[in-house]
Amino acid sequence: MLKSTFDHKTVQFEFAKRSFKSFVESREHFKPYLKPEKTPILCMDLQGIKSRYIELRYHFSNFNIYYAVKANDHEKIIKSLAELGSHFEVASSQELDKVLDAGVSPSRVISSNPVKPPEFIEHAHKKGMDRFAVDSFTEIDKIAKVAKRARVYVRLVVPNEGSDWPLSKKFGVDVDTAVELLEYAREKNLIPYGITFHVGSQCNNFRNWFIGIRTASELWEKAKRRGLKLQMLNIGGGIPVRYSYEALSIEDIAYYVKGLMQKFFPILPHELQIEPGRGVVGDQGMMVCRVIGKAKRGEDHWLYIDTGVFNGLAEALGGIRYAFYLEREGELREWTIGGVSCDSMDVVARNVALPEPEVGDYIYILSAGAYTNVYAAPFNGFPIPELVFP
Ligand SMILES: Cc1ncc(COP(=O)(O)O)c(C=O)c1O
Known part of the structure; x- marks a missing residue:
């Protein structure tokens, strides 16, 4: 033998x-x-990072790409992506200032961190940023206090199975709580703007995107019935890269997500966002x-x-x-x-x-x-x- x-x-x-x-x-x-x-x-490899960004743009053609600065905040990377027209996702005043220093308009920056230091919200608002994620009543109170008429989007909890760096235990709410949060934001004179979720970083499981987009569509419909006109869906990060094993490709994930969007969002939100970090630089x-x-x-x-x-x-x-x-x-x-x-x-x-x-x-x-x-x-x-x- x-x-x-x-x-x-x-x-x-x-x-x-x-x-x-x-x-x-x-x-x-x-x-x-x-x-x-x-x-x-x-x-x-700066050129390689630019190529990854272009690949994302090509395959996620309906989406605006918000590079998650936390993955690698080197100013050369931020500047190169800014020159290609990238949007950015930041979690702190320091990250925001780096992005603004690269000449990016605050209208191209969001913060999807659901729990932010009050000083950061104030700083961001002063600099002209007005889009913030929330997943608690306390966060809405904090934002309403210092960032009048800011737009808020709610973070849903979704499964992170098959993601090597799960994120969902720390953040996110279910659909019913999400509706309550959006209504509360409206009462507080903020603008209920959209929905976000994160499938977990280094996600090699298509099903997480399926559940994420399906749950978001459920929330979208419930919000509509309560007179909340949402405008934006953000599908987070999670695009994996090859480590000591193969990873799903950008093309395959985009193809799958496109199918899910057709099924669950026959009328597309005004803005679609994706905020990859690892998938751009990893x-x-x-x-x-x-x-x-x-x-x-x-x-x-x-x-x-x-x-x-x-x-x-x-x-x-x-x-x-x-x-x-x-x-x-x-x-x-x-x-x-x-x-x-x-x-x-x-x-x-x-x-x-x-x-x-x-x-x-x-x-x-x-x-x-x-x-x-x-x-x-x-x-x-x-x-x-x-x-x-x-
Ligand atoms: C809110 C948020 N958005 C985007 C990302 C980027 O995720 P990834 O590096 O998996 O693309 C993270 C990662 O922690 C995150 O917390």
């Missing part, structure tokens, strides 16, 4: 290798950054770091790198499984990858198939463009990865 030489370690390593090769082979200008003197660095960045140590602890083989969960890889603590690659051949072994800090929580990945590394080897972490440098702190004195735009 023919014995397969392909075990799961080989499959995993070959997947990472293919991701690495396709990333660098299409980016000649990245070559000088593959063996930097100083590590860690985060190499971001796979356009690669972290380059180095091996700083190795150890065998019981049965486990450990390798240590010069970055970690506090210095950019925080999402490894949740559900994100990065692809790691190192340029060596040889027998594969499963490694536990420890971060640079002296904290035991700082474990970046387990069961990662790699050939035997040596101290000083470069390790490439693919799809590290979103929620990495923005999360990072110089804990234990170790630096935040420097962003470079080859």
Whole structure:
């Protein structure tokens, strides 16, 4: 009988290798950054980010794209997207100011964070922003106090199953509460404007969009019966990127969403919004770091790198499984990858198939463009990865 030489370690390593090769082979200008003197660095492809945005525009042709600044707030990224006509979603005064500094009109900015610091609402309103998400009566009171006649949109809770970074436990309300909130906003002299939901970040489950859009249409109809004329539907973020496994494509999600819109919203809202973060920048960045140590602890083989969960890889603590690659051949072994800090929580990945590394080897972490440098702190004195735009 023919014995397969392909075990799961080989499959995993070959997947990472293919991701690495396709990333660098299409980016000649990245070559000088593959063996930097100083590590860690985060190499971001600005042209690639623009291409992702254009791809989103092309496939979600009925939607305005509001880039979720939280995914990566570097001013070069904001400026490039602003030049292409992007809209923006922000959660803080700092994010808003960065967007405005790039020359974006406040009329192209929204805040979908359902619970905002009062100072931010006031600052945003003063700067000319007037669209805010809500999911509580308290938030409506806060907005009514400082942002007269602002437009508010309500956040629905939807399932986040199959999303590697779920968001719905913290925010969102059911349809009946949402109607009450919109009516309360009207009483408070705010403008009931629309509906939003978030399917969970890194969503690889079409069904979440199905439930989200179906629930939104239910709310839309109920609101209409109460004399609330909503204008906007925002379908949140959630577009996934490839990590150590494949991801749904923008094209497939857009095709599916288009079908759902035809079914549940035969008359389209005045404005359709999508607010992707990871889907714009996630796979356009690669972290380059180095091996700083190795150890065998019981049965486990450990390798240590010069970055970690506090210095950019925080999402490894949740559900994100990065692809790691190192340029060596040889027998594969499963490694536990420890971060640079002296904290035991700082474990970046387990069961990662790699050939035997040596101290000083470069390790490439693919799809590290979103929620990495923005999360990072110089804990234990170790630096935040420097962003470079080859
Ligand atoms: C309100 C809101 N909108 C958009 C996003 C972006 O989501 P994603 O990065 O999954 O596209 C997030 C992510 O946390 C969010 O909280």
